[in-house]
Amino acid sequence: MKPYKEMTREELEAQKAELEKQFADAKGKGLQLDMSRGKPEPAQLDMGMALMDVLKSDSDMKCMEGIDTRNYGLLDGITEAKHLMADVMGAPAENVIVFGNSSLSIMYDMVSRSVTHGVMGSTPWCKLDKVKFLCPVPGYDRHFAITQHFGIEMITIPMTSDGPDMDLVEKYVSEDEAVKGIWCVPKYSNPSGVTYSDETVKRFAALKPAAKDFRIYWDNAYAVHHLYEDKQDTLLEILSECEKAGNPDIVYEFCSTSKISFSGAGIAAMASSPANLADIKKTLTLRTIGYDKVNQLRHARFFKNVEGMLAHMKKHADIIRPKFEAVLSVLEKELGGLGLGEWTKPLGGYFISFDAMDGCAKEIVAKCKEAGVVLTGAGATFPYGKDPKDSNIRIAPTYPTAEEMAAATDVFVLCVKLVSVEKLLAQL
């Protein structure tokens, strides 16, 4: 079929009539499918069930330090868990603090602490007239929700295939003292699947911020979340790059096992410079006597090391790869060459990012819903939930089965075509 934009009014009208018939059929099927949830399916979680057998009533509950993990203490985590999480990030273990089950909480607390107490002695952000964060888009809605919650102005930065537009990032960061942070998902980015290029990472490390309390929020959520064995993205290790560039304190890195072991019961960690960690621990110690070290021990003994984790993630990949491929195959077959949208073909992570024709995303999501297919709300990948082009749609293939994903994508492409045809007709 030829690109829709080259069609005459008559051809478009004919298409529309045909698509409406198909849509009515699809609606008639009473589907109930969900492509919105970036969460593991039960089979992935089942693979982690051996975690439950690691610690038994007769287990030695002491960690490497010889400290009883069941009791209070060890604010920054047990050594074996530090090593494990450090290796996930490629950072030295002494640069790591291990927390509870949520890396989102670490990020929230980091922003909250900066708002109330500043960063390493800087003015608390709540005392400033204006605080701004840079937000590469499309991006992760929960990042944006945190900054919005604290009244931080969000400035969108377009994503390229190499990461955020670094010319823009450098300009804002070096010129505006109100810019205090940037949200990054540097590997298999949410939702675009992009991994930042080496040059991008080096340019991040070499930033010359106007604000001395500017920090890069480096959410390395998908560090080991490859889909393929033979095709994998690699990400330059940011901490050492920052150190080399004379910027050791500029970055906070985060990761978790939420999509490795259990989404609700994993462990999370951050890596940063000794000076940042010391600053953080000063307030951390007021908030808790320590995180759940028993779960840290359980994870460290189960995975043993990052190799153990990578082997585990190969099994996850075997489950979710067919789902990604099912979506991509339908997209290619049904939309290839039609000029109705572009989409990413990620090598890892949890999402496929689809860019529809401008002004169509909301309508496509609504149409899908009408036919029983739930998508992430259009706009969710932008600050304030507002996609200025109304174009980006995030597809989350992991939770349903491959067959369900194929069926859901059939409905999706139908809705893309129908909404696009209507748009093109309206523009004639």
Add this chain to the structure above:
Amino acid sequence: MKPYKEMTREELEAQKAELEKQFADAKGKGLQLDMSRGKPEPAQLDMGMALMDVLKSDSDMKCMEGIDTRNYGLLDGITEAKHLMADVMGAPAENVIVFGNSSLSIMYDMVSRSVTHGVMGSTPWCKLDKVKFLCPVPGYDRHFAITQHFGIEMITIPMTSDGPDMDLVEKYVSEDEAVKGIWCVPKYSNPSGVTYSDETVKRFAALKPAAKDFRIYWDNAYAVHHLYEDKQDTLLEILSECEKAGNPDIVYEFCSTSKISFSGAGIAAMASSPANLADIKKTLTLRTIGYDKVNQLRHARFFKNVEGMLAHMKKHADIIRPKFEAVLSVLEKELGGLGLGEWTKPLGGYFISFDAMDGCAKEIVAKCKEAGVVLTGAGATFPYGKDPKDSNIRIAPTYPTAEEMAAATDVFVLCVKLVSVEKLLAQL
């Protein structure tokens, strides 16, 4: 022996010489004892080891709602954990949110949230010139550290055997709009062991705050931590009292299993009115997708209900009761009738509170340290670490053995006598 205050100079001098000899002997023993740590001893933790066998690789990981505890979701906790923690507090399960492993974190976050976002739409505290908290003393140093961290002015309220001095509390709360909270440990209080009387609880519930965002921070940390089966304090349930008094939103209640299951790997909870919980959940959802539900499930299945928990706590009591009794017996035998101090004889909790003669506490703690016995720093039980009378010392008998506690208390009473004699001589 007669009270020291009735002794002549000669008698005091003779005492002093004798005590100095004993002190030199004690120092010579090279003791290394610690009465400072309010934490369970390993045998208590061993009793919880069956927790580790509750969930195995073939366990059903669904909670009562039929939701997979391993995955994301259920922000406010699983129903069975809500019921368990509700029963600990005596509150209805629908008034409960179950969190991660630390109730201190819940309290910290509550204050932090009020600072940045206010309480139910009130002005964020960071926008106010002055915010004050009432602090019953002696009290819990970590409470005071949180309020100090956020620049909140702390006003001390003397403790009586019925709880805080309620005349003072009522006066401050009703007259000063800057008073936004009060820290309470209502049962087996840290460190005095006092349980608030029914009248005290009723007066709390009936407070008429000048500030509509005033809240009682009700840290029910020792709800089931009885030392005896036949002698137990009871605490009136605060939520229903507040509701009866027309003050449903005035209280936040907190508890945890830190001193029930594992200090580092338990579960924590709060109870409050539906309106407060709704307000809290609005921001909680930005910080996390959910707490560790697997550990919640493990705890709920292990204890089954509050009766199971009470049976478990009886075993704890059997371990720690002899330690309390060892301390109290030495105190009574060596200091009884001498007029050198007063101490509490709690029926539960984790501490004995000792009030030395005014101006002696720091010196006693220092002397003990010299002889190898570590005590909680004098002043720690007061805001800013400053005990105006320099009198209160917190004794934590749970971690060492009963024999060690007796030996440590021998040193303690010796130091009390020696420092008191010196004080009395200086006053002559």
